[in-house]
Amino acid sequence: MKKTVLTLSIAGAMMLSVSPFGSPVANAVGNGPTYGGNETINTSILHTYDEMADYLKKQDVKQQDMKLEVIGQSIKGRDLYLAKYIKNPKNPTILFLTQQHGNEQLTTEGALEFIKHLGTDKMKGVTDGVNILIVPMLNADGAMGDVDFSLDDYIAKGDRNLTRYNAAEVDLNRDHITKIQPETKALHNNVMKKYNIDYMIDLHHQGAMSERDGKLVSGSILYPTTPNADPEVVQKSKQLGAVVFDAIDEKGWGHLGKYNGGSAETISRNGIAVEYGISTLLFEMRGMSDHEYESYVLGQKSNGYLIKQTVTTLDATVRAIADRSIESKDTSFWDSLSYQTTRPSE
Numbered sequence: 001m002k003k004t005v006l007t008l009s010i011a012g013a014m015m016l017s018v019s020p021f022g023s024p025v026a027n028a029v030g031n032g033p034t035y036g037g038n039e040t041i042n043t044s045i046l047h048t049y050d051e052m053a054d055y056l057k058k059q060d061v062k063q064q065d066m067k068l069e070v071i072g073q074s075i076k077g078r079d080l081y082l083a084k085y086i087k088n089p090k091n092p093t094i095l096f097l098t099q100q101h102g103n104e105q106l107t108t109e110g111a112l113e114f115i116k117h118l119g120t121d122k123m124k125g126v127t128d129g130v131n132i133l134i135v136p137m138l139n140a141d142g143a144m145g146d147v148d149f150s151l152d153d154y155i156a157k158g159d160r161n162l163t164r165y166n167a168a169e170v171d172l173n174r175d176h177i178t179k180i181q182p183e184t185k186a187l188h189n190n191v192m193k194k195y196n197i198d199y200m201i202d203l204h205h206q207g208a209m210s211e212r213d214g215k216l217v218s219g220s221i222l223y224p225t226t227p228n229a230d231p232e233v234v235q236k237s238k239q240l241g242a243v244v245f246d247a248i249d250e251k252g253w254g255h256l257g258k259y260n261g262g263s264a265e266t267i268s269r270n271g272i273a274v275e276y277g278i279s280t281l282l283f284e285m286r287g288m289s290d291h292e293y294e295s296y297v298l299g300q301k302s303n304g305y306l307i308k309q310t311v312t313t314l315d316a317t318v319r320a321i322a323d324r325s326i327e328s329k330d331t332s333f334w335d336s337l338s339y340q341t342t343r344p345s346e
């Protein structure tokens, strides 16, 4: 039995190492398998924190334009990383943030893949027109299941369980006003306040059963919805969303809904837009890496298209900012985009 699991996880790891650009096969949304209790969810195919740190350090050595920085430590003492590409401080700057919630890891897998792309000829010239900041796996303790509460009910098998909360069982994405947790403090003091950031995409995963127009979504998006956000900041956020929507919607696997989010400023989409005047977009991808609820977890056969969705999002937005086409992007699609709804269980 152990041997079977090992074989599966090696096959999974090989699938993950294939470049999203190189792999033509992706499961169509709607046919993408959900957990349903039948399929193994094996966390061994995901980067551990240590593997991620090694990966980032190797890319830092390889890539002349990349600078890797430690912005602080998690409760359990893990270094939190910022990968940055700043050729000209006068250029507009975008920040990509992943895994505030530790059990939402495919966005980090996509961000790591994108960092590799930034060192290749494919991306040559792009960083001449845009500064890129990437904070992967902000909630490193939650991602490793290294927390001071029980994860016994969690579904995934493998070397670890992954949880939404940090080690102190706090939701980091409700801590953007008080900034009490060390992870949130590190982000605000050493990234948000230190750089002149224009755009931010906050990358998450949602439940697996959301649909729009009768079809399961690959994800959902939303701009700041607090009345305290500057209308110009909101407009630029909608343009950021338009770039993402157009890039994803044309893919066979891509189908996005509008996220039904509130106006609380404790969450980054709203709080960071108000406090720093940064145009923000929340991107919630389908299905989580681990959870105690079956309907939230997505079978790992969907990993390929969800990682690709992250890479496509990051690639499209940096290009649209670099060539300034984002500034004239039409935002009228937001008026007709339906809110996603939850498919009733059978």
Ligand SMILES: [Zn+2]
Binding pocket: 100, 101, 104, 203, 204, 205
């Ligand atoms: Zn989340």
